[in-house]
Amino acid sequence: MPQPPHHCRRWIRRDPNRTRRRLGVAVAAALLGPPLLPASAALAVADTEPPTTPGTPTVAAIGTTDVTLVWTAATDDVGVTGYEVARLHTDYIVISTTPDNEITIDGLGPSQTYQFWVYALDAAGNRSPASPSLRLTMPPGDGQPPTAPTALTATTIGTDSVTLRWQPSADNVYVAWYEVLRINPDGSTTPVATAPQHPPTGPTARVGALQPQTAYTFVVRAHDDAGNTSPPSEPLTVRTLPAAPDCKVSYQVVNHWPGAFQAQLTIHNAGPVAIDGWTLRWTFPGDQRISHLWGAEPVDLVPPEITVANTTWNSRIPVSGSVQLGFVVRYQASNPPPTDFLLNGDRCASSG
Numbered sequence: 599m600p601q602p603p604h605h606c607r608r609w610i611r612r613d614p615n616r617t618r619r620r621l622g623v624a625v626a627a628a629l630l631g632p633p634l635l636p637a638s639a640a641l642a643v644a645d646t647e648p649p650t651t652p653g654t655p656t657v658a659a660i661g662t663t664d665v666t667l668v669w670t671a672a673t674d675d676v677g678v679t680g681y682e683v684a685r686l687h688t689d690y691i692v693i694s695t696t697p698d699n700e701i702t703i704d705g706l707g708p709s710q711t712y713q714f715w716v717y718a719l720d721a722a723g724n725r726s727p728a729s730p731s732l733r734l735t736m737p738p739g740d741g742q743p744p745t746a747p748t749a750l751t752a753t754t755i756g757t758d759s760v761t762l763r764w765q766p767s768a769d770n771v772y773v774a775w776y777e778v779l780r781i782n783p784d785g786s787t788t789p790v791a792t793a794p795q796h797p798p799t800g801p802t803a804r805v806g807a808l809q810p811q812t813a814y815t816f817v818v819r820a821h822d823d824a825g826n827t828s829p830p831s832e833p834l835t836v837r838t839l840p841a842a843p844d845c846k847v848s849y850q851v852v853n854h855w856p857g858a859f860q861a862q863l864t865i866h867n868a869g870p871v872a873i874d875g876w877t878l879r880w881t882f883p884g885d886q887r888i889s890h891l892w893g894a895e896p897v898d899l900v901p902p903e904i905t906v907a908n909t910t911w912n913s914r915i916p917v918s919g920s921v922q923l924g925f926v927v928r929y930q931a932s933n934p935p936p937t938d939f940l941l942n943g944d945r946c947a948s949s950g
Contacts, residue, residue, distance in 0.1 A: 671699040681719065869917065
């Protein structure tokens, strides 16, 4: 009989009462090696069985551009992981995926016909046979336009912009947005602004990039989600305000005595370019008459409208620069200050 290993002999001497049983186990383990695994654990079985065929898709909800489909779920020997929904329209197929036996598909066309069918998938990539197909014609779209907007008004008028407001349109479904159009002199229209249907203060739009002291005509029309457009509103004509003056004239009485006074006018160039050559016109509201003039050449001194021009030495007014002229005026009944200063035909701001 072969001898047990050395370490077994040492263990046997230490506990002789349990020698035979423990020695037999140790020898058997040494001779037979580790136990074998069950065949079911050693060999992995590939999943090649596809899921069962899903049920025919049916309509759960439908609009003019979207539809929700449901179908009877497929089964699988391991588990269904999701579905592919095929959509055929004209000559192309679109595949959508979903983990459940329900899907909502949007972006469809009103009155268009589609065909749908479903495949089931499992984790191994097996695909079921196609379900029976559903042929579906979408409902017709909204063909009714909104009513025309009313009561178009200008709430704010500036030198280069206007703000418009109007009463909202009505629609059989929903008014989506408004479009502001400018009517050109030749009768054509130019879109200049848009506005949503329900801002907090009602339909309103600001139109910018306008010219000062210019008349513009606007109309508004409404659009719905189906692409229908309302008739235009009644037109509104608005004149923008004059631009801020590029000049300012300061008037000052420097001396006064009964029936006459001496005054001084200062012309300030507030514009972006120098003024080369100028004519100044103003109005004396009373019975004033100029008797002496300096710093300017007389053009028309007959009241009430007075016109003078530059001299040879003060014809240029640089940017942010100024020139002065003076005169002596006689009067009898009244002596109100001059008004309506125009420099080269453009109105100037005034003070004094």
